[in-house]
Ligand SMILES: Nc1ncnc2c1ncn2[C@@H]1O[C@H](COP(=O)(O)OP(=O)(O)OP(=O)(O)O)[C@@H](O)[C@H]1O
């Protein structure tokens with residue numbers, strides 16, 4: 027059941043119960059006042075008859091006395107001679123409006139008639155509540171009509187007001203549906219009560235942030251794919267340039283050994299064998315370097331120091347002029363795999379940034395541990411970030427997100443000498459993501 031229908035139903039029930047109780051109470055009071063009115067009318071009638079008769083009152087006067095009750099609203103007088111013989115009876119005032127029998131029965135009191143002895147018979151006074159019940163019935167009808175009107179108007183007003191107040195909730199639920207289906211451009215505006223305006227503002231902020239996160243994820247995804255493509259192309263070049271010629275040379279040398287031996291030119295054959303061995307050694311070194319780059323984050327038997335060493339070797343090959351200073355605590359190998367992977371990623375991106383943006387002569391890499399944390403610091407003496415400071419791109423953003431995922435902290439600072447930049451990352455040593 028909708029909130030609106032529920033509210034109207036609950037309120038309707040409360041009003042109906044109140045109306046019912048009001049009617050019962052009014053009926054009870056009405057029955058009391060009808061009884062009092064009838065008793066008073068009987069007393070008055072009795073006094074009037076008693077004051078009008080004496081020992082010698084004649085029959086004609088008695089009839090006249092009974093006739094004085096004609097048109098009375100509450101009491102009927104009957105003059106009787108012998109038991110069962112009615113000599114005269116007054117006529118009650120006829121009710122203005124008919125009263126339903128059930129109502130009359132409900133509120134009419136059962137009062138004993140008053141019997142007065144007169145010469146040659148009796149005068150009996152009967153209380154008749156028809157007129158009084160009609161009066162109460164009229165009053166109650168008016169009251170019930172106005173209560174029912176009030177009841178109907180209240181329900182209508184509540185129905186209208188709740189519909190108006192809850193309309194923004196319908197828009198909110200539709201907007202949530204669109205967010206669920208990936209439409210982060212949806213926004214809530216339009217008039218609403220203050221409580222829902224605050225809710226709409228919160229929703230708009232959430233949608234905006236979700237949109238930003240999604241856009242950033244998409245770009246990071248693209249960047250990851252580009253990086254993978256670049257890495258593959260680089261590996262293909264290395265295999266082609268570094269392994270291909272040596273394989274080719276080793277094949278030629280191997281093919282030449284047999285004819286040389288058959289021709290008895292043993293010394294040359296030995297030279298060829300040595301040349302093959304040199305080619306194999308070169309290829310082994312090259313393959314080890316490729317493997318080191320392919321699996322920089324898979325530790326297996328490789329320790330943290332060796333993994334970072336591989337990265338340093340990679341850059342040293344390409345920038346032999348840079349002085350790399352490496353200080354990796356052995357205790358780094360006891361760190362959880364995720365923490366070690368984050369350390370490697372931080373070092374990888376920081377080295378890349380230093381070489382790419384700073385043109386440094388020296389890069390210091392240290393991984394140290396204190397009681398609770400592992401501290402990674404990569405400092406270079408390059409150009410630094412300049413007066414404008416560092417504007418994070420995807421590299422630093424990705425690094426910050428990785429560090430945050432490990433409940434760590436990251437700081438980027440210019441070095442005091444005014445040259446270079448230092449990235450310092452602190453990760454809980456026992457952190458699980
Ligand atoms: N060691 C550094 N020396 C000088 N400037 C740096 C250094 N590290 C970062 N920066 C500055 O910070 C910026 C942001 O670095 P970040 O790694 O986030 O992005 P990027 O390297 O420009 O691009 P990418 O998203 O490909 O990493 C760089 O563009 C650069 O200006």
Ligand SMILES: [Mg+2]
Pocket residue numbers: 375378379419420421422
């Ligand atoms: Mg970068």
